[in-house]
Amino acid sequence: MTRYLPKLPLLALVLLAAACAPKKPPATMEAPPASARPETPAAAPMDRPATVETGASSIVPGSQDDLRAQAGGDTVLFAYDSYELDGEARATLLKHATWLRANPNVRVTLEGHCDERGTREYNLALGDRRANSAKNFLATQGIDVARLSTISYGKEKPAVDGADEAAYARNRRAVTMVMSR
Numbered sequence: 001m002t003r004y005l006p007k008l009p010l011l012a013l014v015l016l017a018a019a020c021a022p023k024k025p026p027a028t029m030e031a032p033p034a035s036a037r038p039e040t041p042a043a044a045p046m047d048r049p050a051t052v053e054t055g056a057s058s059i060v061p062g063s064q065d066d067l068r069a070q071a072g073g074d075t076v077l078f079a080y081d082s083y084e085l086d087g088e089a090r091a092t093l094l095k096h097a098t099w100l101r102a103n104p105n106v107r108v109t110l111e112g113h114c115d116e117r118g119t120r121e122y123n124l125a126l127g128d129r130r131a132n133s134a135k136n137f138l139a140t141q142g143i144d145v146a147r148l149s150t151i152s153y154g155k156e157k158p159a160v161d162g163a164d165e166a167a168y169a170r171n172r173r174a175v176t177m178v179m180s181r
Helices: 007-020 064-071 087-102 120-140 165-171
Strands: 052-053 057-058 075-077 107-115 148-154 173-180
Touching: 052 064, 057 064, 057 075, 064 087, 064 173, 087 120, 120 148, 120 173
Parallel strands: 107 148
Antiparallel strands: 052 057, 075 173, 107 173
């Protein structure tokens, strides 16, 4: 027992030095080219009661279709291996925040998605960080976090099939899904 006692302060010093070592800043990646960004088509309107006529189609206020129509889409994209919001993603989420303020009874789930590269576990964690990045941005815009939930699908629900950079770019996303009105 006493032979280990003199080595204990040395071990504590090594552990302390390792814990205080400077951390590398996360690497930033470039956003995908604008040509790789998807155009989010508005889904076909469904027969629902209490519709409001907007042009040639009927859209239920507070619905997913309404969010897409008012905000110009329900999806924000991310760079490879990143959960940081670029300027375009922030602009889209600002429109989502405006829409959520106009629809105070709506709850949404922010879905985090990844491309097919990486392990299942890594992509689930990255999808979670992407969903939370969008959620935190909406919270900074005054949206009550009780109205916002998150889920990560990792690479399990790709928006498009394919194994090229254009497909990967469209699958690295967070989607705002209307859950209740």
